[in-house]
Amino acid sequence: MKNIFSLENKKVLITGSAQGIGFLLAKGLAEQGAEIIVNDITAERAEHAVAQLTAQGYRAYAAPFDVTRCQEVNEAIDGIEKNIGAIDVLINNAGIQRRHPFTEFPENEWNDVIAVNQSAVFFVSQAVARNMVERRAGKIVNICSMQSELGRDTITPYAASKGAVKMLTRGMCVELARYNIQVNGIAPGYFKTEMTKALVENQEFTAWLTKRTPAARWGNPEELIGAAVFLSSGASNFVNGHLLFVDGGMLVAV
Ligand code: NAP
Numbered sequence: 001m002k003n004i005f006s007l008e009n010k011k012v013l014i015t016g017s018a019q020g021i022g023f024l025l026a027k028g029l030a031e032q033g034a035e036i037i038v039n040d041i042t043a044e045r046a047e048h049a050v051a052q053l054t055a056q057g058y059r060a061y062a063a064p065f066d067v068t069r070c071q072e073v074n075e076a077i078d079g080i081e082k083n084i085g086a087i088d089v090l091i092n093n094a095g096i097q098r099r100h101p102f103t104e105f106p107e108n109e110w111n112d113v114i115a116v117n118q119s120a121v122f123f124v125s126q127a128v129a130r131n132m133v134e135r136r137a138g139k140i141v142n143i144c145s146m147q148s149e150l151g152r153d154t155i156t157p158y159a160a161s162k163g164a165v166k167m168l169t170r171g172m173c174v175e176l177a178r179y180n181i182q183v184n185g186i187a188p189g190y191f192k193t194e195m196t197k198a199l200v201e202n203q204e205f206t207a208w209l210t211k212r213t214p215a216a217r218w219g220n221p222e223e224l225i226g227a228a229v230f231l232s233s234g235a236s237n238f239v240n241g242h243l244l245f246v247d248g249g250m251l252v253a254v
Helices: 020-031 043-055 070-083 107-135 156-179 194-201 203-212 221-232
Strands: 011-014 035-038 060-062 089-092 138-143 181-188 243-246
Touching: 011 020, 020 035, 020 043, 020 089, 020 221, 035 043, 043 060, 070 107, 089 107, 089 221, 107 138, 107 156, 107 181, 138 156, 138 221, 156 181, 181 221, 194 203, 221 243
Parallel strands: 011 035, 011 089, 035 060, 089 138, 138 181, 181 243
Antiparallel strands: none
């Protein structure tokens, strides 16, 4: 039977994929046959990630650029399409977290969070979608968050940015679905990564989390791969504007 989840011969650009969830998704999608274009802000780190992937027999290319700079993004996407090939799937993964009480949140850190988590999704998607529209084919997957729906102490700018990514997902779906482009989001719950290291090590938080989550545990980042494969493959060709929560049931529990 034909493998409807196959990513054979698909080129997938993943932003911020030199480490963390992005790198894990890179490996998971490559396992299904995808060629991975690794973006990161640092060239050295992008190349290091590519070396790790190619050493495991996967096909991968480095595409370092700063996702927050619109012109740099446009030039980088043109370069990828010309030198590596058509981008079949874009995964907007790059993201940052900053924590301060609301009344003390510094302006520059608000600007940084909005630039990386929100504006960059607009810039990169716009540049990539222009070519997808011409080809009448493409998939965009935005990495959202529990905070696309729920607020949380000390991270209001992050929640605002991830709420915006939810609406970017829906807006892009409305405008791009007619060109056979599917735009969806993955909303991870709480996963053990560099970004959450401080929380994982905080016993009080971990006790609260296990009580609050129906699955009663932290997520392992590998558990995001299935959702990414589904939304990047032909298996999701009529799924559009959807946020797939991978959260151990947290969103639906009081
Ligand atoms: P991470 O380990 O910090 O990885 C983020 C990557 O993005 C880093 O490699 C970083 O590069 C890169 N990046 C930052 N700014 C960039 C820029 N301007 N241009 C290009 N690349 C840039 O984070 P993660 O935990 O894997 O998170 C990945 C995504 O999942 C984020 O969107 C995050 O909000 C989301 N998420 C994570 C969790 C979780 O539990 N960890 C939960 C929900 C959602 P440098 O390190 O070199 O700056």
